[in-house]
Amino acid sequence: MKEENKKKSSGDESGDSARSSRRNFMKSFGLIGAATATGGAAIYSGYKYEKKKGPKDMVRVLTEDNQLVEIPVSEIEKVTSDLKVLQSRGRQGIAGRRWVMVIDLAKCRNARQCVTACQSAHNLRPYEYHINTLIMQESETTAPYFMPKPCQHCDNPPCVSVCPVDATFKRPDGIVLIDNERCIGCRFCIAACPYSARMFHWEEPKLVEGQEDLSYDVELNVPQRKGTVSKCLFSADRLREGQLPYCVSACPNGVFYFGDENEDSVTNGTTKETHRLSSLLEDNAGYRLMPELGTQPRVYYLPPKNRLFEFPEDQKPENHTTKHA
Ligand code: SF4
Ligand code: SF4
Numbered sequence: 001m002k003e004e005n006k007k008k009s010s011g012d013e014s015g016d017s018a019r020s021s022r023r024n025f026m027k028s029f030g031l032i033g034a035a036t037a038t039g040g041a042a043i044y045s046g047y048k049y050e051k052k053k054g055p056k057d058m059v060r061v062l063t064e065d066n067q068l069v070e071i072p073v074s075e076i077e078k079v080t081s082d083l084k085v086l087q088s089r090g091r092q093g094i095a096g097r098r099w100v101m102v103i104d105l106a107k108c109r110n111a112r113q114c115v116t117a118c119q120s121a122h123n124l125r126p127y128e129y130h131i132n133t134l135i136m137q138e139s140e141t142t143a144p145y146f147m148p149k150p151c152q153h154c155d156n157p158p159c160v161s162v163c164p165v166d167a168t169f170k171r172p173d174g175i176v177l178i179d180n181e182r183c184i185g186c187r188f189c190i191a192a193c194p195y196s197a198r199m200f201h202w203e204e205p206k207l208v209e210g211q212e213d214l215s216y217d218v219e220l221n222v223p224q225r226k227g228t229v230s231k232c233l234f235s236a237d238r239l240r241e242g243q244l245p246y247c248v249s250a251c252p253n254g255v256f257y258f259g260d261e262n263e264d265s266v267t268n269g270t271t272k273e274t275h276r277l278s279s280l281l282e283d284n285a286g287y288r289l290m291p292e293l294g295t296q297p298r299v300y301y302l303p304p305k306n307r308l309f310e311f312p313e314d315q316k317p318e319n320h321t322t323k324h325a
Contacts, residue, residue: 081215087179090218090236093171098298099234100174101150101248102257102266102280105304108133108146109253110315115148117250121235123206123222128199130232131247137317144311145304148255150247151176151197151232152289152297159189159198168229174261174298175234179218183228190229194293198231244269261298 058070110133118130131150137143153176160170167182168189178189190198205224214223219236235245243249248256248269259266259277267274280286284302291297 081217083181083215086215086217086219087181089240090177090179091169091171093173093175093236094239095173096262097173097239098261099153099239100259100261100266100277101153101234101245101299102277102286102302103148103299104255104257104284104302105145105147106302106306107253107255108148108304110135110146110312111252113250113252114247114256117246118232121222121246122220122230122233123208123211123224125203125206130199130230135315135317143304144315144317147301148247149195149197150299151234152195152295152299153232153234155296155298156294158192158194158295162188162192164188175236176231177218177233177236178221178229178231180221180225180228180230181216181218183225185227185229187229194290194295195297198229200229201226 057073059073059076060068060070062068112133114131115129115133118124119126119128122130124130131148134147134149136145136147153174155170155174157168157170157176160168160176163169164186165182165184167180167184168176168178170176185200187200190200201224204226211223216223216225217237219233219240221230221233224230235243235247238245244258244267245256248258251269254268254270256269257266257275257280258269259274261277264277265274266277266280280302281300284305286300286302288297288300
């Protein structure tokens with residue numbers, strides 16, 4: 001099946017020379033996404049073709065080198081992406097970006113929409129987590145709060161330096177990923193991570209209908225593989241499409257901000273408001289988890305001050321003695 005698809009996208013299977021040359025033309029554009037063009041001479045005839053068929057029969061697609069081209073709808077067909085291409089772009093990341101996340105603890109009321117959106121995107125079972133919400137309490141006399149905890153995408157990641165086969169790696173855009181085609185399941189990285197951010201797949205992956213022939217995408221980590229490790233990916237696949245991560249978009253309470261440190265800006269996934277990253281952190285005393293370890297996380301937290309809700313009685317830790325923070 002993969003071979004068939006490779007042939008379709010490369011344009012080598014047709015003996016027809018006009019068709020073949022048109023395909024080479026399209027190949028030079030490097031069409032991306034789930035579609036590429038086949039058949040017909042419409043691309044060459046430009047505006048004449050548009051007049052004849054009308055705008056409803058045409059569709060605009062973006063090429064890899066960011067050119068907008070218009071092609072007939074009838075010439076769109078699904079292709080399966082090539083594993084090596086996905087692995088290569090997965091290592092390169094997105095040029096010019098330094099992704100960063102901010103989590104506002106004052107707003108989290110344990111809706112867990114972030115958790116379920118992540119599980120759904122990555123074919124995880126209800127007891128498998130890339131992000132989880134924890135109940136935290138600093139001392140017996142302080143109020144408890146909820147803390148969403150994904151991988152911290154450390155700039156100095158101990159998980160990466162211990163991997164013996166270069167399966168887990170740090171990209172220039174700040175994201176730490178795992179290539180499950182390389183992972184041998186030794187679990188050194190799980191032991192090295194001080195944030196308990198990684199999980200081991202003990203079971204065969206959860207199968208999702210329609211994904212049987214899906215190529216493994218290192219940016220989505222789907223399909224999962226038994227005997228390998230996975231974790232939060234900052235939704236690298238969504239970032240490639242210009243979208244916010246799954247968890248960030250799913251939160252109904254405005255807990256998550258996500259953005260680019262190079263631009264000093266982050267966007268709230270719920271309100272869609274954009275803020276200056278440096279001001280948000282400075283004005284709210286933003287901090288990172290266990291900075292003394294030197295791991296330099298790319299996830300920042302805003303403390304649970306002036307929280308917007310009462311902590312639910314039935315979820316309070318047993319030793320909680322105060323009514324409010
Ligand atoms: S949080 Fe853990 S898994 Fe994530 S980058 Fe840091 S050390 Fe690695
Ligand atoms: S479990 Fe996989 S990713 Fe982790 S250290 Fe071993 S080979 Fe590397």
